[in-house]
Amino acid sequence: MTIREAEAQWQGSLKEGSGRLRLGSGVFEGAYSFPSRFENGPGTNPEELIAAAHAGCFSMALSAVLGSGGHVPVRIHTVAKVHLGTSTAGPTITRIDLETEAEVADLAEDEFERLARSAKAGCLVSRALAGVPQITLKAVLVEVAKSQ
Numbered sequence: 001m002t003i004r005e006a007e008a009q010w011q012g013s014l015k016e017g018s019g020r021l022r023l024g025s026g027v028f029e030g031a032y033s034f035p036s037r038f039e040n041g042p043g044t045n046p047e048e049l050i051a052a053a054h055a056g057c058f059s060m061a062l063s064a065v066l067g068s069g070g071h072v073p074v075r076i077h078t079v080a081k082v083h084l085g086t087s088t089a090g091p092t093i094t095r096i097d098l099e100t101e102a103e104v105a106d107l108a109e110d111e112f113e114r115l116a117r118s119a120k121a122g123c124l125v126s127r128a129l130a131g132v133p134q135i136t137l138k139a140v141l142v143e144v145a146k147s148q
Helices: 034-038 046-068 109-122 124-128
Strands: 006-011 018-023 029-033 075-087 090-103 135-142
Touching (some): 029 034, 046 090, 046 109, 090 109
Parallel strands (some): 090 135
Antiparallel strands (some): 006 018, 018 029, 075 090
16 A cells, blocks of 8 residues: 655744645655645745645646557647635635646547546545536647657
8 A cells, every 4th residue: 555645834823824845755845835835925825735636647647548448649738727716615625727738649539538637637636626516628639749
């Protein structure tokens, strides 16, 4: 069983305090604060890290689904937008928009859409975020440039 970890340290009050987030691999460490999370202040925030995880997971899931159907992608680029709003429980992730663009040879648009929806359903992060009320997907198929 694979285990991944990250750590956070926070000092001070909610609005005036600050903290640091660090990935267990050591490839990222960054500051976060109330302004970086709930306003547009400098630093990162948990929702941005969720967006990165979701974009990465979905891209890999789409590559796997395409590949299993004999369509190895040339390139997949995914952006995940995590919407932070409010609910009766307080601040809440209200929606995530996945926008992906894939360059794949010899694949019909409708088949690509079907495979992209399958990748979204199978993505580990999508499944982990099942409590998010809405996860949308916009998938664009880009034709592979033909060699002359």
